Amino acid sequence: MVKDNRILVIGGGIGGLSAAIGLHQKGFDVDVVELSTDWRVYHVGIIVQANFVRALAALDLGDEAVAAGFPYKGWKFLDMAGEEIAELPGDSTVTAPYPADLGLTRPALHKVLTGKVKALGIPVRLGVTFESIEDRGDGVDVRFTDGTSCRYDLVIGADGAYSRTRNIVFPHAPRPSYTGQGVWRYNVPRPRDLEWFHLYMHDDGHTAGYCPLTQDTMYIMTVTEEPGNPHFPPESLADEMRKRLAGFGGLLGELAKRITEPELVVYRPLEVCMLPSPWYKGRILLIGDAAHSATPHLGQGAAMAIEDSVALADELSRDEAPLADKLARFMTRRFERANLVGQMSIKLGEWQMNPASAEQSQAEVTAQMRAKLLEPI
Numbered sequence: 001m002v003k004d005n006r007i008l009v010i011g012g013g014i015g016g017l018s019a020a021i022g023l024h025q026k027g028f029d030v031d032v033v034e035l036s037t038d039w040r041v042y043h044v045g046i047i048v049q050a051n052f053v054r055a056l057a058a059l060d061l062g063d064e065a066v067a068a069g070f071p072y073k074g075w076k077f078l079d080m081a082g083e084e085i086a087e088l089p090g091d092s093t094v095t096a097p098y099p100a101d102l103g104l105t106r107p108a109l110h111k112v113l114t115g116k117v118k119a120l121g122i123p124v125r126l127g128v129t130f131e132s133i134e135d136r137g138d139g140v141d142v143r144f145t146d147g148t149s150c151r152y153d154l155v156i157g158a159d160g161a162y163s164r165t166r167n168i169v170f171p172h173a174p175r176p177s178y179t180g181q182g183v184w185r186y187n188v189p190r191p192r193d194l195e196w197f198h199l200y201m202h203d204d205g206h207t208a209g210y211c212p213l214t215q216d217t218m219y220i221m222t223v224t225e226e227p228g229n230p231h232f233p234p235e236s237l238a239d240e241m242r243k244r245l246a247g248f249g250g251l252l253g254e255l256a257k258r259i260t261e262p263e264l265v266v267y268r269p270l271e272v273c274m275l276p277s278p279w280y281k282g283r284i285l286l287i288g289d290a291a292h293s294a295t296p297h298l299g300q301g302a303a304m305a306i307e308d309s310v311a312l313a314d315e316l317s318r319d320e321a322p323l324a325d326k327l328a329r330f331m332t333r334r335f336e337r338a339n340l341v342g343q344m345s346i347k348l349g350e351w352q353m354n355p356a357s358a359e360q361s362q363a364e365v366t367a368q369m370r371a372k373l374l375e376p377i
């Protein structure tokens, strides 16, 4: 049996499920609790890149991930009239035989991860969370909301940006804070010849674009400055999104006219919460958005959560070192990389809101980060 074998994962999202899969594959005995009772995710798209595909392949999920998404060819940057400024083709050197870039719906990714968890027989209790967590030094005693209790060698908080586990371990950590921007998304049918993620740059700094998600669907998105973090009446959302796409030409100008159903618009204010190192105390560790939730400007949140899981499973199973040493090694592998992604994402948002302060274009930063993230984790 591997050392420090009993592990609890709090949260059955992208980070929690990938951690449960990776740890189970290395021989750990993993329990998962997930607060939501129906375990459904909302129907929007995410864009992911080579390091996401590589991390899922490391969990033996490469075939399923690629089959669930649309392998788009890379990122094209355009001016607001729709003229191309730069092109960043996907680089599959670290993903071959798989493609580098994927568009996915969240439910499709969730199905890939939950399918594997079920196939491996990892126990997941839905509608359950912790009542209390006590780190006793030689183990962590957890009482659950279903009345049960159990002792674990390690507890992993993968409970997202509003992590309750974080509140327990780091009560003085910063809370998620609004960045001043929001993101608007809307799904439409994919034109047959659309194979790239297109990102248009407005002269005022805000961006908008579209990306294929499946053979049949794509999504339109725009990231805009929203002073004061306003609430929009649900019935106004289609009008509000179209307003923010006014002024864009090219295909985007045409696609904007198709945004007509307010209930199909998904609007989210952008919030960030980046923890300093370390993300653990004693036998309780945070991963994914619980430790580093940034903005989606680089399309890297899901990849960072899954990379956390792959690196953690590696470090915990590598040797017989004390748990504290393994967690310290995990931080060495993860902090700088996840922090760089977070800080650059936040900076891109700040530069969009204040273009005069921009030190680099979004295309330049994206090119540098895409190359950097091909480095081994």
Ligand SMILES: Cc1cc2nc3c(=O)[nH]c(=O)nc-3n(C[C@H](O)[C@H](O)[C@H](O)COP(=O)(O)OP(=O)(O)OC[C@H]3O[C@@H](n4cnc5c(N)ncnc54)[C@H](O)[C@@H]3O)c2cc1C
Binding pocket: 010, 011, 012, 013, 014, 015, 016, 033, 034, 035, 036, 045, 046, 047, 048, 128, 129, 130, 158, 159, 160, 161, 162, 163, 164, 165, 183, 268, 287, 288, 289, 290, 296, 299, 300, 301, 302, 303, 305
């Ligand atoms: C608007 C927006 C757009 C984004 N677009 C992209 C993109 O294009 N590409 C990309 O890679 N990333 C994107 N991201 C980021 C990505 O969604 C996150 O980084 C990723 O979901 C993090 O996974 P996670 O498992 O850490 O957290 P989550 O996905 O939030 O999962 C947390 C899970 O924990 C559960 N939970 C919460 N509290 C408890 C509790 N107390 N007990 C038990 N369970 C609990 C929740 O129900 C949930 O299932 C985007 C994020 C936002 C907000």
